[in-house]
Amino acid sequence: MEIWKAGCMDANELLKRYCAGERNFTQVSLHLVNLSEVCLAGINLNQSNLANATLSQTNLRGANLIEANLTAATLWRTDLSGSNLILANLKAANLIRATLRKVDLHKASLMKADLRLADLHDADLSNANLAGADLRYANLNGVNLAGANLSGANLTGTKLSNTDLSHASLTKAILCKTDLIDVDFTEVDLTGVDLHYCLFNGVTLPERSLIEAG
Known part of the structure; x- marks a missing residue:
């Protein structure tokens, strides 16, 4: 199978090659491209540049987006289920209502990303940067957020039950009506966090975090 590597490509060329059976588009430049409402399931866009790209309602299930640049990309209602986004750059990306079930976002950057109403059930966000x-x-629910940076993140109404938050930072995060049932708070930094309106069920917070949060 031919691998398209280190070149610029427009939407029509990529779709033509994809429909012909190609899946490997390593390091391709798709800056500002519009690939909305198309099927690109299983595509390999490893280390590709998709900054400011529009991928709304696109099927990217099982895609390889390791180290891809998706800065400020529009991924509204995009299906990324089971995709690999390790070390991907999603700063300021629009992921509203995106499906990210079982996605691997280990060490990915999601600073100031918009994830309102997104479905990240069972995703791996360990050591990811979600600041702001x-x-x-x-x-x-069921997400691995161990070691993640959630400083200043808005978690209002977020479902975090059965989530691993061990060693994560939630400094000055907003938690209102947040579901924290059966969450692992081992060594979590909750400095400046108001937990009065969160949902708990048998969770014991670290004494240090309780003092800092108060």
């Missing part, structure tokens, strides 16, 4: 991200009413 908007996660209002997102589904993070």
Whole structure:
């Protein structure tokens, strides 16, 4: 199978090659491209440049987006289920209502990304940078957030039950009506966080975090 590598490509060329059976588009430049409402399931866009690209309602299930640049990309209602986004750059990306179930976002950058109402059930966000991200009413049930940076993130109404938050930073994060049932708070930094309106069920917070949060 031919691998398209280190070149610029427009939407029509990529779709033509994809429909012909090609899946490997390593390091391709798709800056500002519009690929909305198309099927690109299983595509390999490893280390590709998709900054400011429009991928709304696109099927990217099982895609390889390792180290891809998706800065400020529009991924509204995009299906990324089971995709690999390790070390991907999603700073300021629009992921409203995106489906990210079982996605691997280990060490990915999601600073100031808009993840409102996104479905991240069982995703791996360990050591990811979510500083300033908007996660209002997102589904993070069963997510691995160990070591993640959630400083200043908005988690209003977010579902975080059965989530691993061990060693994560939630400094000055907004938690209102947040579901924290059966969450692992081992060594979590909750400095400046108001937990009075969160949902708990048998969770014991670290004494240090309780003092700092108060």
